[in-house]
Amino acid sequence: MANLSRRALAFGLPLGLVGGSALQILTTGHSAAEAPAAGPAPSPVAARVTPLAQIRVGRFTVTALTDGYADMPYTFFPGRTAAQVEQAAVSQFVARPSGVRFVFNQYLIEDGARRILLDTGPAGSIGQTGALPQALAATGLRRDQIDAVIVTHMHEDHMGGLVVGGQNNYPNAELYIDQRDVKHWTDPAKRAGAPDYLQNSFRMASEVVKLYPRLQAIDGEREVAPGVSIIDLTGHTPGHIGVRVADAGQSLIMVSDMLFPVVHPHATDVGFLFEQDRAAAKAMRDRFFPLAASEGALIAATHMPFPGLGRVVLDRGQMRWQVADWALQS
Ligand SMILES: [Zn+2]
Numbered sequence: 001m002a003n004l005s006r007r008a009l010a011f012g013l014p015l016g017l018v019g020g021s022a023l024q025i026l027t028t029g030h031s032a033a034e035a036p037a038a039g040p041a042p043s044p045v046a047a048r049v050t051p052l053a054q055i056r057v058g059r060f061t062v063t064a065l066t067d068g069y070a071d072m073p074y075t076f077f078p079g080r081t082a083a084q085v086e087q088a089a090v091s092q093f094v095a096r097p098s099g100v101r102f103v104f105n106q107y108l109i110e111d112g113a114r115r116i117l118l119d120t121g122p123a124g125s126i127g128q129t130g131a132l133p134q135a136l137a138a139t140g141l142r143r144d145q146i147d148a149v150i151v152t153h154m155h156e157d158h159m160g161g162l163v164v165g166g167q168n169n170y171p172n173a174e175l176y177i178d179q180r181d182v183k184h185w186t187d188p189a190k191r192a193g194a195p196d197y198l199q200n201s202f203r204m205a206s207e208v209v210k211l212y213p214r215l216q217a218i219d220g221e222r223e224v225a226p227g228v229s230i231i232d233l234t235g236h237t238p239g240h241i242g243v244r245v246a247d248a249g250q251s252l253i254m255v256s257d258m259l260f261p262v263v264h265p266h267a268t269d270v271g272f273l274f275e276q277d278r279a280a281a282k283a284m285r286d287r288f289f290p291l292a293a294s295e296g297a298l299i300a301a302t303h304m305p306f307p308g309l310g311r312v313v314l315d316r317g318q319m320r321w322q323v324a325d326w327a328l329q330s
Helices: 002-010 082-091 132-138 156-162 179-185 188-192 196-211 278-295
Strands: 021-029 049-057 060-072 100-110 115-118 148-150 174-178 215-218 223-225 228-232 241-247 250-256 299-301 309-315 318-323
Touching: 049 132, 049 241, 049 250, 060 132, 060 156, 060 241, 100 132, 100 241, 100 299, 148 223, 156 196, 174 179, 174 228, 179 188, 179 196, 179 215, 188 196, 278 309, 278 318
Parallel strands: 115 148, 148 174, 174 215, 250 299
Antiparallel strands: 021 049, 049 060, 060 100, 100 115, 223 228, 228 241, 241 250, 299 309, 309 318
């Protein structure tokens, strides 16, 4: 993150001046023939409308897709009591009996030459999920047309869609994951000592490594394609990374699990149960939130309400999330 800071400054940002533009909503209806028959409540896969949002960042088109959602119990936020988190949710008009709703957003980055997918969602392993294939289809793409997948970290809600039925689900894609996460999540000793709720991620990680011979373990901040750069956001997991897309004076930073709905960015001392190193995650937020606010950086965050696009703003001494305009802006 010190690196993010240096990098952002090195780019000479005024990130505040360089947010994406030309936003457009796309929604896709499905024909009556595809409508589900009467039966159990429809899952997102059977939803009648697939949410998509598309923004332009210089020559890039970035499309927000979503695999679905899950509600996280109010007890999952160390640093606050369940009652405090619930009260915060009530005050934001998003309280649900089942907890804080986490959306699982993915981002498709296209520049006419390459199609890069950022994260693949839980794919049914958590909550009401598994809608990413339908969302990709709604953009007119097949999985075998994806040239690269960047996985921001090896939690199941970010890599679940890489493997379906024991098969590589993106057969023509290079796969980029930070080497610190690859090392951590394939370490039998770490797996043996991990709590139950992380076992699925360990299991998936070993499958991914086996099924993706084109895995490129990322060692530090670098460009993976022209204008598409990895940034180090270690803390949430050892190799937690973000992706910065920049062109023609515009940029978008996809920050994965740097911030969670309801609790962030108002405070940095509240975390999430699944975080590997809570002190490191807090330290990263302490540095990232003010930097993002001072630069006015346009951010995409995996778990914020769809499409997860917004900015951290400083408002009378308080950090808050400002949703970015994402429709009819061109
Ligand atoms: Zn996550």
